[in-house]
Amino acid sequence: MSELGSAFFASVAPTPLPQPHWVAHSLPLARELGLDEEWLRSEDALQTLTGNRVPDGTHTRASVYSGHQFGNWAGQLGDGRALMLGELDTPHGTREIQLKGAGLTPFSRMGDGRAVLRSSIREFLCSEAMHALGIPTTRALCITGSPQPVRRENVETAAVVTRTAPSFIRFGHFEHFSYGGQHDELSRLADHVIDRFYPDCRAAANPYAALLQAVSERTAHLMAQWQAVGFCHGVMNTDNMSILGLTLDYGPFQFMDGFNPDHICNHTDTGGRYAYNRQPQVAYWNLFCLGQALLPLIGEPDDAMAALESYKTVFPAALTQRMAAKLGLSGDHPHAKTLVDSTLNLLAAERTDYPLFWHQFSGWLAHPEQPTLLQDLFVDRDRFTTWLAQYQEHTNQYHQAPDANLASKSNPKYVLRNHLAQTTIAQAEQGDVAMVGELLTVLHTPFNEHPAFESWAALPPDWAAHIEISCSS
Numbered sequence: 001m002s003e004l005g006s007a008f009f010a011s012v013a014p015t016p017l018p019q020p021h022w023v024a025h026s027l028p029l030a031r032e033l034g035l036d037e038e039w040l041r042s043e044d045a046l047q048t049l050t051g052n053r054v055p056d057g058t059h060t061r062a063s064v065y066s067g068h069q070f071g072n073w074a075g076q077l078g079d080g081r082a083l084m085l086g087e088l089d090t091p092h093g094t095r096e097i098q099l100k101g102a103g104l105t106p107f108s109r110m111g112d113g114r115a116v117l118r119s120s121i122r123e124f125l126c127s128e129a130m131h132a133l134g135i136p137t138t139r140a141l142c143i144t145g146s147p148q149p150v151r152r153e154n155v156e157t158a159a160v161v162t163r164t165a166p167s168f169i170r171f172g173h174f175e176h177f178s179y180g181g182q183h184d185e186l187s188r189l190a191d192h193v194i195d196r197f198y199p200d201c202r203a204a205a206n207p208y209a210a211l212l213q214a215v216s217e218r219t220a221h222l223m224a225q226w227q228a229v230g231f232c233h234g235v236m237n238t239d240n241m242s243i244l245g246l247t248l249d250y251g252p253f254q255f256m257d258g259f260n261p262d263h264i265c266n267h268t269d270t271g272g273r274y275a276y277n278r279q280p281q282v283a284y285w286n287l288f289c290l291g292q293a294l295l296p297l298i299g300e301p302d303d304a305m306a307a308l309e310s311y312k313t314v315f316p317a318a319l320t321q322r323m324a325a326k327l328g329l330s331g332d333h334p335h336a337k338t339l340v341d342s343t344l345n346l347l348a349a350e351r352t353d354y355p356l357f358w359h360q361f362s363g364w365l366a367h368p369e370q371p372t373l374l375q376d377l378f379v380d381r382d383r384f385t386t387w388l389a390q391y392q393e394h395t396n397q398y399h400q401a402p403d404a405n406l407a408s409k410s411n412p413k414y415v416l417r418n419h420l421a422q423t424t425i426a427q428a429e430q431g432d433v434a435m436v437g438e439l440l441t442v443l444h445t446p447f448n449e450h451p452a453f454e455s456w457a458a459l460p461p462d463w464a465a466h467i468e469i470s471c472s473s
């Protein structure tokens, strides 16, 4: 993105933090990036990735964007606390490197340019967890911490997350240049995104409409994956929507424990705009904003609407396919939709624990002869038995038996439940960061068994239901 030029960025140096220390590293990501692991543990890396030392020839920058927040036009936002350190050529392509929490920028508005340890641990662990689940996301390389106090509801301490992505461009970047009447910049941005990330769109009759369609499709697939794994983002403002269809900006997110379609994970979201079951519609609403922003380039509103239409077919098909896979079925199984719906109704009736149900279901499917605890998840055993009979009847009728392997690959044993993040944070705030690393190791292979950490896959403790996560980060 650096080649886009000065209209897109402000040059700004990071503000140093005192006495930095390591909190965590993602070594698998370091390897993917081709980084020297020894360097990553060095004092030079610690100072550089805290923003205390800027490598020669590096121009750190904050980018400007705008956005709709909670349905309202919020005007100019921008990287208030994230600085682009540079771009790295890796075996997997170019990666932008950002320091999040590295100090004030011209776009900090009322903020202090900092990120607290608590939210940095959440972003770091969840980025890596999502990637391991096969869900498109920005990544996180490491966290450094500092004793510098940072005021939120309470006084906390500062941290910096080093995060990477092929691009951090958001829907809000397009909105910024479109609504500001900067249409030359808008087209430069769109051409950059097409050339770098959506080259096939160039050949289309209307490349910008093709871009909108391609982004709609990627977003549809992302939403299907979020819904299937029970992930709630919490703040799906247009400035938090990636043009590459990546999960971006981890704030008050949550992997649902008990299944409740109306679940609201963000304590600040009193109206439930970003409730779990609203996410797919909100994504469409956000795509509509992107379409509006692209109108000066697309030309005809009808062409923009036509490009958005794809979402309405791709999302439901992708969702059925992802949910059917959890049941061990292909998306075109004639009873897939019926069985998915009846399963979600079953889970919603008692707010059955979502990850545990699915993991135990795939265990049962793989070894139906072995004792299972599946039925113990339900108080109303009759309802469960009726559901199971329906599943067996509908799948027996069909020539293709359920695929236990498909179900196991679709039902992780470990997700970053809120209480696990909370416990890790509480320990880290006391100076003990061991659990950050342990949780990272488990979340990097979430489909595997980790006997030492069996309790992390179990039902959450009662206090988990009372955790309140807000936008404060």
Ligand code: AMP
Residues within 6 Å of the ligand: 077, 078, 079, 080, 081, 082, 107, 108, 109, 110, 111, 112, 113, 114, 115, 235, 239, 240, 249, 251, 471, 473
């Ligand atoms: P978010 O809700 O984290 O997506 O942030 C919305 C906007 O506020 C973005 O432009 C952020 O860069 C900015 N922002 C959030 N927190 C801070 C902070 N502590 N200091 C400066 N800017 C911030």
Ligand code: MG
Residues within 6 Å of the ligand: 239, 240, 249
């Ligand atoms: Mg954001």
